[in-house]
Amino acid sequence: MMLEVKAVGKRFGGLQALKGVTFMLAEGEILGLIGPNGAGKTTLFNTINGVFRPDTGRIIFRGEDLTGQPPWEAAKRGMARTYQVVRPLNELSVLENVIAGACFGRHALSVRKAAVVAAEVLEMLGLSKQTCQPAGSLNVAEKKRLELARGLAARPYLLLLDEVLAGLNPSEISGMVDIILKIRDSGITILMIEHVMQAVMKVSDRLIVLDDGELIAEGRPSEITNNPVVVRAYLGDPRDAERLMAGGRA
Amino acid sequence: MKRWYQAGFWLPVAIMLAWGAAVWAGGEDAAREKAFTLIMFVGLASSLNILLGYTGYVSFGHIVFFGLGGYMGFYLMAVCAWSLPLAALAGGVVSALIAGLLGLAVLRLRGAYFALATIGVNEAARSFVSNFEPFGGSTGMSLNFSVYQQYGGAGKALWLTFALMVAVTASAVLVSAMIKNSRFGLGLLAIREDEDAAMVMGVRTPRAKTIAYMASAFFPGVIGTLYFFKNGNVEPGDAFQLHMSIELLVMVMLGGQGTVLGPLLGAVTYQGMRGYMLTSPLFKDLHLAVAGAVLLLIVLFVPAGLVGWLRGYFPKLRRALE
Amino acid sequence: MRILISLLDGLLIGFVYGLSAMGLSLIWGVMKVINLSHGAVMALGMFFSYAAISRFHPGLALPAVAVFGMLLGLLIYGVAVHRVISAPHLSSLLATFAVNMIIIGVGTAVFSTSPRNIDYSAGTMVLGDIRLPGTRLLAAGASILVTAVLYYFLYRTRSGKAIRAVANNRMAAGLMGISPTRSLALSFSIGTGLAALAGGLVATMFPFTILSGSTYEVKSFVICVLGGLGNPLGALLGGLILGGIEGVVPTFMPVSWVPVLEFGLFILVLVLRPGGLLGEK
Numbered sequence: 091m092m093l094e095v096k097a098v099g100k101r102f103g104g105l106q107a108l109k110g111v112t113f114m115l116a117e118g119e120i121l122g123l124i125g126p127n128g129a130g131k132t133t134l135f136n137t138i139n140g141v142f143r144p145d146t147g148r149i150i151f152r153g154e155d156l157t158g159q160p161p162w163e164a165a166k167r168g169m170a171r172t173y174q175v176v177r178p179l180n181e182l183s184v185l186e187n188v189i190a191g192a193c194f195g196r197h198a199l200s201v202r203k204a205a206v207v208a209a210e211v212l213e214m215l216g217l218s219k220q221t222c223q224p225a226g227s228l229n230v231a232e233k234k235r236l237e238l239a240r241g242l243a244a245r246p247y248l249l250l251l252d253e254v255l256a257g258l259n260p261s262e263i264s265g266m267v268d269i270i271l272k273i274r275d276s277g278i279t280i281l282m283i284e285h286v287m288q289a290v291m292k293v294s295d296r297l298i299v300l301d302d303g304e305l306i307a308e309g310r311p312s313e314i315t316n317n318p319v320v321v322r323a324y325l326g327d328p329r330d331a332e333r334l335m336a337g338g339r340a
Numbered sequence: 341m342k343r344w345y346q347a348g349f350w351l352p353v354a355i356m357l358a359w360g361a362a363v364w365a366g367g368e369d370a371a372r373e374k375a376f377t378l379i380m381f382v383g384l385a386s387s388l389n390i391l392l393g394y395t396g397y398v399s400f401g402h403i404v405f406f407g408l409g410g411y412m413g414f415y416l417m418a419v420c421a422w423s424l425p426l427a428a429l430a431g432g433v434v435s436a437l438i439a440g441l442l443g444l445a446v447l448r449l450r451g452a453y454f455a456l457a458t459i460g461v462n463e464a465a466r467s468f469v470s471n472f473e474p475f476g477g478s479t480g481m482s483l484n485f486s487v488y489q490q491y492g493g494a495g496k497a498l499w500l501t502f503a504l505m506v507a508v509t510a511s512a513v514l515v516s517a518m519i520k521n522s523r524f525g526l527g528l529l530a531i532r533e534d535e536d537a538a539m540v541m542g543v544r545t546p547r548a549k550t551i552a553y554m555a556s557a558f559f560p561g562v563i564g565t566l567y568f569f570k571n572g573n574v575e576p577g578d579a580f581q582l583h584m585s586i587e588l589l590v591m592v593m594l595g596g597q598g599t600v601l602g603p604l605l606g607a608v609t610y611q612g613m614r615g616y617m618l619t620s621p622l623f624k625d626l627h628l629a630v631a632g633a634v635l636l637l638i639v640l641f642v643p644a645g646l647v648g649w650l651r652g653y654f655p656k657l658r659r660a661l662e
Numbered sequence: 663m664r665i666l667i668s669l670l671d672g673l674l675i676g677f678v679y680g681l682s683a684m685g686l687s688l689i690w691g692v693m694k695v696i697n698l699s700h701g702a703v704m705a706l707g708m709f710f711s712y713a714a715i716s717r718f719h720p721g722l723a724l725p726a727v728a729v730f731g732m733l734l735g736l737l738i739y740g741v742a743v744h745r746v747i748s749a750p751h752l753s754s755l756l757a758t759f760a761v762n763m764i765i766i767g768v769g770t771a772v773f774s775t776s777p778r779n780i781d782y783s784a785g786t787m788v789l790g791d792i793r794l795p796g797t798r799l800l801a802a803g804a805s806i807l808v809t810a811v812l813y814y815f816l817y818r819t820r821s822g823k824a825i826r827a828v829a830n831n832r833m834a835a836g837l838m839g840i841s842p843t844r845s846l847a848l849s850f851s852i853g854t855g856l857a858a859l860a861g862g863l864v865a866t867m868f869p870f871t872i873l874s875g876s877t878y879e880v881k882s883f884v885i886c887v888l889g890g891l892g893n894p895l896g897a898l899l900g901g902l903i904l905g906g907i908e909g910v911v912p913t914f915m916p917v918s919w920v921p922v923l924e925f926g927l928f929i930l931v932l933v934l935r936p937g938g939l940l941g942e943k
Binding site: 445455460471628629 | 690694696741742745746749751752753755756757759760761762763764765766767768770771876880883884887916918919921922925926928929932933
């Protein structure tokens, strides 16, 4: 079992952001994490990779309890993560960004060896032409690929993708989906937060749905789309919608 | 990432050594004095650059390590009769250790809070030392002139101090180059660009920052001891000048922060400008104002400093200008 | 009894410290800029009040000092700060520091470093054994008044609310039709106005030179951290704490230990409660 999240809870002041979230992730799976805005998806990521310490529950990564450990512990054990709003190391070149990912990831590589890994990864993600440019000068789609490259260069077992498709146009999305599938085929397990529904439905083996901090559904994409609980979470109560349409008050 | 044989790596170190050798060979006291001050600032600026340019932590009170290390080294010479090289080394080590301890508290702060804390630390150190009797309180300590006889007289002592200053500055520049081209340095640069992202990437940020802080404190400690030995005395007012701290900052910015050559160029240029203005009847009283104006222009229009500007103008020299 | 008098004395000065720190705190709170020319502006305020009080009644001179400070602030903002307002913090730190160097440099050349003294006496208030100099009472009173006016401005007037909006979220405020530049420039100039005014008040109490501002600047940093950066009321509180310490400690410790205590407290607060005792705003 690649990842076990057990009854994780997290509170910020008055807000209970996560309420007893439990799920498991098997090796080689692509698990999609969906849910309406504000559901706590990114917060969940943050507790998994150590940015936040959960108030309750455990995070078990490849059999090891990582609950509350600082983020670099997760990174060194093979967990890589991308951000929703990308965070490139702006003043460093594209190559240096990815070398950094390789140097501090699962293997503590020397700069020279890391450069080799970095070149490979950049090639795979189609960024070979931009290696010497400062990372800050790339466009959004390129920055997303750079973020992904940096994560992959760490040779992770598990890759956490936070809305990696956001802000991309349809052809870019299709390209990125191919890359994600290739990554999984290379043996990396993926947990991805996504809002682009067709893409996540197509790519994921399973889905889990988070709403208001709680896990409300789990299953295959086909099961989830028809789950009324899920639909209500996204769209609100359908009976309210009917009433409104009929001209009455909700 | 450069190898040791590539120009960008060895050029700054070579410049320092060549400069020192030239002055030594010339044997002139006046040239030595001038070079001493300049080389001292290059060393101080380079050390600040490790913290500021590579790690991105702005320290306004970096001079505190010059003062604390200098005081410690001076004490060892004046009271415990240690020799200059050993005392200077000890001064550096003590500075680094203090930085390590201090870092536990202040490196948890970010940005402006850290900057303010460094000012506080400097002022606290100065006030503390002014009250600390073993270090001579507010009057400080002085060296008995006979100490210089140990080195063959005042003249020889001054040349020895000069040679040591060249050595320590060349080391500082070398270490700076080594850090910049190492895995450790890459971690620091990542911290500078985005500390949280660096953590998530796997950089052990607290450890990296502490090592950088200690490294940046070591050289000023050694340099301080050498400086005060040459001066013959040390007092709180001289050792913890906030003003000097800020000038170091200007030098690093002027030359180009985050580069190896930058502090070198910046220190030389700034001191050159300052020297020119102090002797010019027109600018004599205004040197601080002019320095301020220069700093402002750089911050507003040329933030990459001299090195950045040169790299833009001479793209072919980019490999050498690092 | 003696301690009480010293404490009271310290608190009165503390009000003025608080006033000066308020300017710094406001600028930080609104635009995340630490104005390193704060001390220099205070010093200029001292000189301005020196010139003004000898010619006009303080009731006129002191507001004039404040206005002078505000105009100066607009100038500094326009020249140095505006361009780097969205740049990394280091840029604005260095820009304001450069301004500081320029002011001190020119000031030293023009005014030299000989101390000036304002011979102004507002009498002394006598309460039994306690003698309180009138100037201190006036200064404390002015500080309290100005604080009240500042709060009224920030919470009851349109421009003040605009400033608070920009402080909260610059981009959103811009989208709502508030000109961020206008609010930023205004808050910067209010900040410097407060600094100049505080300098002007200090000048009535102690002799000064162009370099005197730096001591107060460092004190202002300490106060801002104590009270919480961006929190003007916190600045006042911090000022009182500092003034109180400065008043009381010398009664049982050699006075040279006061700075050590101040900075020790400063670092302690920074490390334990970086948001300040009252929290940031």
